[in-house]
Amino acid sequence: MAATWTDRTEDLLYDGESVRERVPVGTARLVVTSHRLLAFTPDDEPRFRQVDRPNVTGVAVETSARTDLLRTAARPALWGLVLLVGGLLISFDSLLGPVSTPSGVGVGGILSIVQTITTGLSLLDDAMRVLGSLLLLVALVPVLGWLRSRERQLVVAVSGGDDVRVAVDGEDPESVAAALTAALRPD
Numbered sequence: 612m613a614a615t616w617t618d619r620t621e622d623l624l625y626d627g628e629s630v631r632e633r634v635p636v637g638t639a640r641l642v643v644t645s646h647r648l649l650a651f652t653p654d655d656e657p658r659f660r661q662v663d664r665p666n667v668t669g670v671a672v673e674t675s676a677r678t679d680l681l682r683t684a685a686r687p688a689l690w691g692l693v694l695l696v697g698g699l700l701i702s703f704d705s706l707l708g709p710v711s712t713p714s715g716v717g718v719g720g721i722l723s724i725v726q727t728i729t730t731g732l733s734l735l736d737d738a739m740r741v742l743g744s745l746l747l748l749v750a751l752v753p754v755l756g757w758l759r760s761r762e763r764q765l766v767v768a769v770s771g772g773d774d775v776r777v778a779v780d781g782e783d784p785e786s787v788a789a790a791l792t793a794a795l796r797p798d
Contacts, residue, residue, distance in 0.1 A: 615653075623649065623661075632794035636765055636787055637780035650768065653707040654789040662769050669768040670792045673786040675776075684750040686745045690747030696737030703732035716777070 620630060620642050627645075634641040641647040648667055650660040707789060763784050767775040 617650075620649065624653075627686060629721055632790070634791050634794065636777045639773075640641070641765075641767075641791060642775065643791070648795065649765070650777065654778070660775055662767070662775060664795060664797075665681045666770045666772065667795050668770045670788045670795065671766050672769065672779065672788050673764050673766050674761055675764055676757055676761040679716055680753040680760065684753040684757070687746045688750035691743045691748075693743070694739045694746065695743030698736050698743055701736070703735045727796070730794070731782060767791070 618681060620633075624630070625646060628647070629645050630642060630647060632643040634643070638652075640651040641702060643664075647664060650662070652658055652660070669790070684789050688762045763779045765777045765779050765784060765787055767777075
């Protein structure tokens with residue numbers, strides 16, 4: 612197996628610099644030296660970052676997720692809820708009230724039209740409930756995607772630069788953060 616840069620950290624050290632602590636975080640390795648924090652993240656871009664220790668302002672554990680998926684789910688969920696509740700609370704076929712059957716010439720055509728409208732209004736209730744339920748199911752898909760995209764990250768805050776973010780897989784993120792914080796403290 613070929614050696615990786617995490618195995619050859621000493622080749623990256625400055626003269627007089629020494630390794631103080633190695634902190635494994637999933638597939639990543641964080642190395643605290645006497646001068647810098649070296650972050651080897653083979654699954655991310657960039658794969659290597661270095662930060663001077665005085666520029667590290669803190670270490671925290673955060674949860675990140677794709678919030679755009681929640682925004683995608685909001686509109687169909689809202690419309691689905693409105694249609695479902697509207698279909699359950701409003702009875703359109705009762706809006707016309709009871710239709711009496713008068714007798715007379717030409718009344719049959721009018722009664723046929725009223726009966727068609729009543730049937731259509733009763734179907735409108737059902738259609739609103741079905742469409743509302745379908746929209747809620749459609750909204751569930753991006754919500755499930757959001758849940759799958761959630762991940763815990765160890766975040767090293769960097770003054771004057773981008774923070775170093777490393778996914779925490781399976782480890783106790785709080786103990787990893789505490790170990791890294793202790794290693795980064797000045798002597």
